[in-house]
Amino acid sequence: MKNKEQILEMEICECGQKSVAQAIDIFQNTAQPFKKAKKLVSECNKSCCRGALLKVYDMNVFGKFDYEEIAYVIEQRLERIRRLGEED
Amino acid sequence: MYDYEWDRLKTWLDQYGAIEEHVTSPHEITRLDLSSHALKNLPDNFGLLTKLSVLNLANNKLTTLPASMKNLSVLSNLDIRRNLFEALPDFLGSTSLRSLNASGNKISDIAVLLTCKELRVLDMSANVLKELGAVFEVKNELRTLNMSNNFLKDISHLLPVLGNVQRLNLNTNLIGELPDTVSGLVSLEEIEITDNNLQTVDEAFFALNVKKVNFTANKLTSLHLHGLSSLEALTLDENPLEEFAMSDDFAPCLKELSCESCGLQEFLLPPSKILENLCYSSNKISEIPSEIGLCTKLIQLDIDENKITELPESLANLLNLNTLYILGNPLNEHAKKVISILDPEICDLNMKSGITIENAKEEDLKEMAGLLGILFAIESDFEIDFDKQYAGLKQLYEADGSDLLVAKHENQVVGMLTMQRLISSAEGSFIGQLEDLVVREDYRVMGVGSRLINKMRALAYEYGYKRIQLAADVNNDNALKFYTRRGLKRTHLSIYHFHL
Numbered sequence: 001m002k003n004k005e006q007i008l009e010m011e012i013c014e015c016g017q018k019s020v021a022q023a024i025d026i027f028q029n030t031a032q033p034f035k036k037a038k039k040l041v042s043e044c045n046k047s048c049c050r051g052a053l054l055k056v057y058d059m060n061v062f063g064k065f066d067y068e069e070i071a072y073v074i075e076q077r078l079e080r081i082r083r084l085g086e087e088d
Numbered sequence: 089m090y091d092y093e094w095d096r097l098k099t100w101l102d103q104y105g106a107i108e109e110h111v112t113s114p115h116e117i118t119r120l121d122l123s124s125h126a127l128k129n130l131p132d133n134f135g136l137l138t139k140l141s142v143l144n145l146a147n148n149k150l151t152t153l154p155a156s157m158k159n160l161s162v163l164s165n166l167d168i169r170r171n172l173f174e175a176l177p178d179f180l181g182s183t184s185l186r187s188l189n190a191s192g193n194k195i196s197d198i199a200v201l202l203t204c205k206e207l208r209v210l211d212m213s214a215n216v217l218k219e220l221g222a223v224f225e226v227k228n229e230l231r232t233l234n235m236s237n238n239f240l241k242d243i244s245h246l247l248p249v250l251g252n253v254q255r256l257n258l259n260t261n262l263i264g265e266l267p268d269t270v271s272g273l274v275s276l277e278e279i280e281i282t283d284n285n286l287q288t289v290d291e292a293f294f295a296l297n298v299k300k301v302n303f304t305a306n307k308l309t310s311l312h313l314h315g316l317s318s319l320e321a322l323t324l325d326e327n328p329l330e331e332f333a334m335s336d337d338f339a340p341c342l343k344e345l346s347c348e349s350c351g352l353q354e355f356l357l358p359p360s361k362i363l364e365n366l367c368y369s370s371n372k373i374s375e376i377p378s379e380i381g382l383c384t385k386l387i388q389l390d391i392d393e394n395k396i397t398e399l400p401e402s403l404a405n406l407l408n409l410n411t412l413y414i415l416g417n418p419l420n421e422h423a424k425k426v427i428s429i430l431d432p433e434i435c436d437l438n439m440k441s442g443i444t445i446e447n448a449k450e451e452d453l454k455e456m457a458g459l460l461g462i463l464f465a466i467e468s469d470f471e472i473d474f475d476k477q478y479a480g481l482k483q484l485y486e487a488d489g490s491d492l493l494v495a496k497h498e499n500q501v502v503g504m505l506t507m508q509r510l511i512s513s514a515e516g517s518f519i520g521q522l523e524d525l526v527v528r529e530d531y532r533v534m535g536v537g538s539r540l541i542n543k544m545r546a547l548a549y550e551y552g553y554k555r556i557q558l559a560a561d562v563n564n565d566n567a568l569k570f571y572t573r574r575g576l577k578r579t580h581l582s583i584y585h586f587h588l
Contacts, residue, residue: 029443031538035367036436045370047282047325047326063542
C-alpha cells in the first residue's frame with residue numbers, strides 16, 4: 001500500500017503531466033467550477049482523467065483529502081487501460 | 089446452555105470490534121460493520137446471525153462467502169465493494185436483499201441476480217462485466233442501477249427488464265448504440281452514458297420521460313433533438329457533432345444544456361422558456377443569435393473559447409444572468425460594451441489570476457489591520473481603530489494555536505481569515521474559532537473567500553479539530569448567505585459581550 005507521499009507523486013493526468021500534488025495545488029489556487037478547473041490541470045478538453053480529478057476537486061471543496069481513495073481511482077483507470085490493451 | 093458455535097463466532101467478531109460486549113445471542117445482531125480488515129474469509133458458522141439485515145464487508149480481500157450465509161433470510165443490505173470476488177455469492181437468492189454494492193471487484197458472473205427478486209439498488213460498477221443476458225427477471229423491483237466502469241458493448245437485452253429503474257449509470261463502458269429497446273425504460277428519470285462509444289441514439293429515446301441525461305465523451309456525430317418533454321438537464325460535451333439540430337417541441341422543461349467541445353459552428357438556442365444554464369464553450373461559434381435576449385431566466389452562460397467577435401445588444405436584457413464565461417474570444421469593443429451594461433456578478437473577463445492563499449507573514453499585519461477596517465465598518469458591534477486591530481493581529485500572529493491566512497495579489501493583501509484554537513467541553517477536544525474573514529471589495533465574487541475558508545478547513549482537519557465555528561453579524565446578509573452556502577450551519581446560540 002502506498003503512503004501519502006507516494007500517492008502525492010502519482011501521475012493523475014497524462015495530458016497535462018500533473019501529479020496528484022500538482023492537481024491539489026492548482027485546485028487550491030482557483031475558485032473556478034470543476035469544468036474550468038479541470039482544464040487548468042489537464043490543459044486539454046479530453047476526459048481521460050476527469051473521474052480522478054473530479055474526486056480530488058470535490059475533496060478540496062470539502063476540505064479533506066482521502067489519499068487512498070485517490071490512489072484507488074488512478075489505479076483502477078490504469079487497470080482498465082491494461083485490460084483493454086490486452087483485448088485488442 | 090453453552091453454545092460452542094456461537095461462542096466461537098462471538099470471539100471472532102469481538103477481535104474486529106464488530107459487536108458490543110453485552111451481546112449474548114446471535115439473534116441480537118442485526119447490523120455488522122466488518123469493513124477494512126483485510127479479511128480473506130468469514131467463519132463457516134457466520135450463518136448463525138439469522139437476524140442480520142445490514143452487513144458491510146467493504147475493503148477486504150474476500151473471494152467467497154460461507155455457504156451458511158444462505159440462512160441470512162432477512163439480510164436486506166449487503167456491501168461487498170472493493171474485494172476480490174469473481175462471481176456474486178450463490179446464497180444471495182435466499183436473502184431479502186434490497187440493496188447490494190459489489191463495485192470494485194473482478195466480477196464477470198452475476199447470474200444469481202435472477203433470483204434476487206426484491207433488489208432495488210444495485211451497484212456493479214468497476215467490475216469486468218462484458219455481456220449481460222437475462223440478468224434480471226422481467227418483473228423486478230430495481231430502481232437504481234450502476235453498471236459503470238465495466239466492458240459492456242451491447243445493452244439491448246438489459247434495457248427491456250429495467251422498467252422500474254429511475255437512475256441508470258452506464259458510464260465508462262464500450263457501448264456503441266442506444267438501441268430501440270430503450271423504450272422499455274418507462275420509469276427512467278436520470279441516465280448517464282458518458283465515456284462510451286455511443287454513435288447512435290434510437291428514435292425511441294426521445295419519447296422517454298427522462299429528466300436528466302448525460303452523454304459526455306461519446307462519438308455522436310449526428311443528433312436531432314426533439315421530444316423529451318420532461319427533460320431538465322442535457323449534457324453532450326465532447327461529442328464530435330457534425331450535424332446538430334433542435335425541433336420546436338424539444339424539451340420545454342429544459343433548464344440546463346451543455347455542449348462543450350463539440351466542434352459546433354452554430355449556436356442553437358433551445359426552445360425552453362425556463363433555461364437557466366447554457367454552455368457552448370470550446371466550439372467554433374462566431375455568432376450569438378439575438379433571440380438569446382428571450383432567455384430571460386438564464387442565470388449562467390458559458391461561451392468561453394469560441395470565435396465570437398460581436399454580441400447582440402439583447403444580451404444586456406438578461407437581468408437574471410449573474411455568471412458569464414466569455415474568455416478566449418476575439419471580442420470587439422461593442423461586445424465589451426454590451427458586457428459592461430449587462431454587468432454580471434461573475435465574469436471571467438474581470439477575474440484576476442494569480443491570487444494566492446498563504447500563511448500571513450509579520451510584514452502583512454499592517455495591511456491586514458487595514459482590511460479589518462472594511463469588516464468593522466459593516467459590523468456595528470465594533471469600532472475601527474487601526475492601532476487596536478494591529479495590536480490584536482500581532483498577538484494572534486505570535487500566539488500558539490493561531491492561524492492567519494492571507495489572499496495575495498501582486499504582493500498586496502487582498503483578503504484574510506484567522507483561526508484560533510479553543511477547547512470545547514461539548515466536543516471534548518480542540519475546535520477552531522474562525523474570525524476576521526474579509527476580502528477587498530475589488531476582489532469579491534472571485535472565489536477568494538471560498539478559498540480562504542477551504543484552506544482553513546483543511547488546516548483544521550490536519551490539526552484534528554472537531555469543529556470550526558464563527559460568529560457573523562446578523563445584519564450582514566451577504567456574509568450569512570456566504571457561510572450557509574459553504575456548509576456552515578446556523579446555531580441557536582447568540583453572543584453576549586461584557587466589556588472589562
